[in-house]
Amino acid sequence: MDDLAGPVDLEPDETVLSGDLAELLSIKDADSFLVADAWGDIRGGVDGLFADDTRLLSRFRLLIGEKRPSKLSFGLSPDNAVFTFNGANLALPPVGERFTPRGVIHVERKRCLRGGHLFERLRLTNFGLDEVMLPIVFEYAADFRDMFEVRGIGRAARGSARAPRLDGRSVVFVYDGLDGVRRDAIVAFSEPPWRMTSGRADFMFAVAPRRRMDLYVEAGPADNERPGRHRFVAALSRARATAREVKSRGARVSAADGAFGAWLEQSRADVAVLTTDLPTGPYPYAGIPWFSTPFGRDGIITAWQMLWLDPSLARGVLAYLAARQSTRICAFDDSTPGKIMHETRRGEMAALKEIPFGLYYGGVDTTPLFVALAGAYLERTGDAELIHAIWPTLIAAIAWLDDYGDSNGDGLIDYARAADSGLSNQGWKDSVDSIFHDDGRFAAGPIALVEVQGYAFAAWRAMAAMATRLGEPGAQAWSARAEAMRAAVEARFWLEDRGYYALAIDGAGEACGPQTSNPGHLLFVGLPSADRAAK
Incomplete structure (x- = not known):
């Protein structure tokens, strides 16, 4: 046997x-x-x-x-x-x-x-x-x-x-x-x-x-x-x-190298499976399993990175987020007028407000990124009709940077959660231990993240460019505000003895010194001077 x-x-x-x-x-x-x-x-x-x-x-x-x-x-x-x-x-x-x-x-x-x-x-x-x-x-x-x-x-x-x-x-x-x-x-x-x-x-x-x-x-x-x-x-x-229909939207990139071509194809398939067609248009969800829902930051960044291939993602993201802009002050969901949504949930706990994430605004970076994406979308597509339609939303969002985004009046965009149920850190690194000093101390709020200043710089520049193109007032003031932010970042975040930008500045005005990837986002928006960018 x-x-x-x-x-x-x-x-x-x-x-x-x-x-x-x-x-x-x-x-x-x-x-x-x-x-x-x-x-x-x-x-x-x-x-x-x-x-x-x-x-x-x-x-x-x-x-x-x-x-x-x-x-x-x-x-x-x-x-x-x-x-x-x-x-x-x-x-x-x-x-x-x-x-x-x-x-x-x-x-x-x-x-x-x-x-x-x-x-x-x-x-x-x-x-x-x-x-x-x-x-x-x-x-x-x-x-x-x-x-x-x-x-x-x-x-x-x-x-x-x-x-x-x-x-x-x-x-x-x-x-x-x-x-x-x-x-x-x-x-x-x-x-x-x-x-x-x-x-x-x-x-x-x-x-x-x-x-x-x-x-x-x-x-x-x-x-x-x-x-x-x-x-x-x-x-x-x-x-x-x-899956084929979503993947085929927009332009297609091919490569003679087989491995690179396969990587491109799989990347498009991965974006396609995350994309959900909503009444406002296609929206790339943040990730499976825990984040299979619209997130502001994640949707904006994905749409921006895909803008050269498929502008429909950016249009869908802008339309969805514009419809959910905050018009009130609420500590529980970290909302203030003009702020753009961070996250939304549809479960029982969200409906009962056992968690604040039913419609949650605890992201300091989503609002400037929303404005910056609108500028990039207009430049890429020339779709002035959409930008005209959401112009009041953009005006409210850019006003939020000065009205509520700068809580202590020091010229930097900062955050501090309004309720203990919210996220303690509100940038793309949002774990409780992600923002700290050289000695391991957690930064006390309000916290101004270096990359968020770059996003604000990009938002003001985008508003100036859109206003000029659409014949709206305010372009000169927004350009000046962008340059003022550039100067503030160079003066306050640059650590001359280390040769790099600080991760953040805490509520006491102390720079967080650990070397991180966060300052790399400044290169994305073109803020650093040429000599510092080279370092």
Whole structure:
């Protein structure tokens, strides 16, 4: 007898290989995304199927003979639209006198997201000489936890989960949130399991030699559709067509060098999967998983970097952010009139104001970057119609720099969070320990970051250029303000004895001396003198 045909408890358990636990892959569709491991499993950690900042599926695991299959290969398609896992069975429990050795059944899981739903095909192919009785299990659960709960923020109370509803081919989970919103999720199968509970579906398939069988699974917000081949193929086709359409927008760059060309293509595909078409136009979300939502800074920088290839991103970002400019003073969400949004969230905790990020303005750099992007967009496209339409927004944003952006009147743009619930640091390095002195002391606010002064310099120059082009007043004053900022940065941030610019100036007027990459942003906006730029 083949030594691979022994009892199942002698087979290696691949679930304990520590190196595999770090392999998480993501797919996205609009405001939904899925994070799973290399097998395609959701195991209840930081992974899951998420929609609108809420985790729907918290467990979704495939077992064959009560064990995960061995892993042969896994990955995303080049367009990031489709995940595929290839594996094989471990030795199966004996049926009578017959053992099924490992490696006889090829296991393929192929999936995509479409319309907020997961569409998956499980394909089982028997390469053996005998019919195989194949025990298949799907484990599942839905916890409806807010994104920030999954990230580790505790809650004093949660809503209530109803008893799961089973109908033979599907299970429906329902959660009544404290925000008054009812959220639901379904896991449905194309074939009825022989046993189904609120957390598990058991199947037994007889697969003839040299034959295959397919099981289709869908998960997401509850509906009454039955999974099947037609729905799976249609979803897969639409997901790939959408990826191609978004990727093809704007100009295309090719390279004779194969590796560089592949890098360019993958970069375009990565931007495409992050881009979501909103009513205001396309918007590049900040990142999957935790930041799959509009962020001000991230959207602006991405749109600016893509401006030479695809100006539609900048147009979409400008329109979206202009519609959400602050008109009030609120300490909880760090808003002041004229300020541009930092982040927005749609989950239960944001709706209940357990966190301030429903519509949050705690970013000191987003407002000047918004103005600077508008100037770059006008220069690149000549689209005066859009700039005329958002001109009042631009006027309010540029006024914010002097009215609220400079809190202590020293001529520098600074920040200090208005409430303890907000971000303690409000530049692109926003972790609590990111701004500090040589001796390790954290900088006390209000803090003026060196790169933010550069963004303000670029914003005033952009306003001057736009005003000149559109025939609006104020160009000379904005040009003068930009030059005054240039002089202030050169005088106050340059550390002559070290030959570089300080990271920041704190509330006591003391420079933060650690050498960082932040001053490099000054090169981007053209602020430094030629001799200092060369250093």
